[in-house]
Amino acid sequence: MFLSSREERVIVAKLNAPAASGWWQRLRYWREDRQLRRLAVTSAQWHAALGDWTVYQRYPLEQQQRIQQLALRLLLRKHLVAINDAELDDRLRLRIAGMAAVPVLELGLDWYDGWRTLILYDGPFVAEHSWEDEFGIVHQEVSERSGEAWERGPVVLSLEDVWHSGQGDGYNVVIHELAHTLDMRDASANGAPPLHAGMDAAAWKQDMQAAWDDLARRAEQGEPLPVDEYALEDPAEFFAVLSETFFEQPEPLQAAWPGVYRHLADFYRQDLLQS
Ligand SMILES: [Zn+2]
Numbered sequence: 533m534f535l536s537s538r539e540e541r542v543i544v545a546k547l548n549a550p551a552a553s554g555w556w557q558r559l560r561y562w563r564e565d566r567q568l569r570r571l572a573v574t575s576a577q578w579h580a581a582l583g584d585w586t587v588y589q590r591y592p593l594e595q596q597q598r599i600q601q602l603a604l605r606l607l608l609r610k611h612l613v614a615i616n617d618a619e620l621d622d623r624l625r626l627r628i629a630g631m632a633a634v635p636v637l638e639l640g641l642d643w644y645d646g647w648r649t650l651i652l653y654d655g656p657f658v659a660e661h662s663w664e665d666e667f668g669i670v671h672q673e674v675s676e677r678s679g680e681a682w683e684r685g686p687v688v689l690s691l692e693d694v695w696h697s698g699q700g701d702g703y704n705v706v707i708h709e710l711a712h713t714l715d716m717r718d719a720s721a722n723g724a725p726p727l728h729a730g731m732d733a734a735a736w737k738q739d740m741q742a743a744w745d746d747l748a749r750r751a752e753q754g755e756p757l758p759v760d761e762y763a764l765e766d767p768a769e770f771f772a773v774l775s776e777t778f779f780e781q782p783e784p785l786q787a788a789w790p791g792v793y794r795h796l797a798d799f800y801r802q803d804l805l806q807s
Contacts, residue, residue, distance in 0.1 A: 564605055564608050564609075567608055568601070568604055568605065568608070571604055573600070573604065573626065577622065577623070577626065578596075578600055578626065578630075580623050581622075581623050581624075581626035581627040581630060582596075582599075582626065582627060582630045582631075584698075585627075585630070585631070585698040586698065586700050586780075587631075587634060587698060587704075587779050587780060587804070588630065588634075590804050595637070598637060599630055599633045599634060599637060600630070602633035602636070602637060602641055603626060603629035603630045603632070603633040604629070605641055606629045606632055606633055606641060606644070607625060607629050609641065609644075609648070610644070610647075610648055610649065610650055611648055611649045611650070612625055612628065612650050612652065613649060613650070613651050613652065614651075614652045614654075614691075615651060615652070615653060615654075616653050616654045617654045618652045618653055618654040618691045619654075619691075620652060624652075624691075624694070627694070628650070628652075628689070628694060628706055631697065631698065631704065631706035631707060632644075632706055632707075632710055634707065634779055635707055635710055635711065635714065635775065635779065635800060636710075636714075637800075637802060638800065638801035638802050639714075639800065639801060643714060643717065644710070644713060646685065646713060646716065646717060647681075647685025647686060647687055647713055648685055648686075649685050649686035649687070650686060650687045650688075650689065651686050651687070651688045651689070652688075652689055652690075652691050652694070653688065653689070653690050653691060654690075654691050654692070678690045678692075678693035678705050679693060679705045679708060679709040680709065681709045681710070681712035681713050681716070685713075687709050687710065687713060688709075689705055689706065689709060690705070693705040694706060698780065700780070700781075701780075701781075702759070702760065702776065702777050702780045702781040703760070703776065703780065704776040704779065704780050705776075707775055707776040707779055707780070708772045708773065708775065708776045709772070711771060711772040711775035711776065712768060712771075712772050714775075715768055715771050715772070721768035722767055722768060723740065723766075723767030723768050723769075723770050723771040724736065724737070724740075724767075724771070725771070725799060727799065728798070728799065728801075731795070731798055731799065735791070735795070736795050739789070739791035739792050739795060740767075740770065740771075740792060740795075742789075742791075743774075743788075743789040743791075743792045744763075744764070744767075744770060746788070746789070747759065747761070747763060747764060748764055751764065758777070758784045758785055758787070758788035758789065759773050759774060759777045759785065760773050760777075774792065774796060775796065775800075778793070778796045778797075778800065778804075779804065782804045782805050783805065786805060
């Protein structure tokens with residue numbers, strides 16, 4: 533599309549706007565509820581898909597059932613596509629959807645309305661990006677990725693990294709990429725998703741900056757890191773890495789940066805250390 537960046541921003545903002553509530557929303561949920569009643573997933577299937585995931589294990593049974601319902605609704609709304617010999621079976625669908633459901637468990641699935649397609653690659657993939665600098669020079673960049681998320685979609689995940697996710701070491705590519713989509717809901721990936729009413733944007737910024745500086749200092753001095761060093765790529769990566777750590781390894785995150793932990797708990801409306 534040949535649009536000015538301003539026009540493009542307006543379109544993205546519209547696409548990302550919360551769906552009109554009221555009759556349309558009710559109809560959408562009514563239709564989905566009918567489809568959901570016809571889906572029969574056994575508890576054995578859920579156990580095979582998510583039973584070994586430590587994050588899922590932290591939730592009480594009632595919350596696990598809410599995650600399951602949200603995951604199935606997500607599978608109704610999104611297209612999961614496998615390419616490059618990736619194999620997509622029911623177990624993998626349920627695992628990805630279950631992991632994707634956790635960040636929006638208290639936000640609601642409509643927070644993912646900005647995208648529809650999730651592409652799975654077999655193995656890490658090579659991404660080619662070009663970007664133009666302020667002098668109009670176009671740069672080509674080729675890099676190996678484990679996942680990607682774009683404004684308006686799609687979300688791209690490497691299958692290998694999906695299987696490495698949720699192993700208890702803080703890494704989760706599904707939560708990481710979906711955190712980017714939440715960040716982009718205010719039309720830019722800047723490390724700050726749209727905050728809820730009552731949240732203090734200035735305090736968010738101040739605490740995130742202090743944590744960033746602390747992480748950079750720890751990395752330089754070879755100290756143990758509460759989150760993966762990749763967070764220091766840019767503010768968007770910082771938020772995505774913090775988000776995966778918030779769910780996967782909340783204890784060290786809270787111990788290192790309690791203010792940041794509190795902001796994330798307020799944003800996600802969840803606190804895994806309290807449940
Ligand atoms: Zn990222």
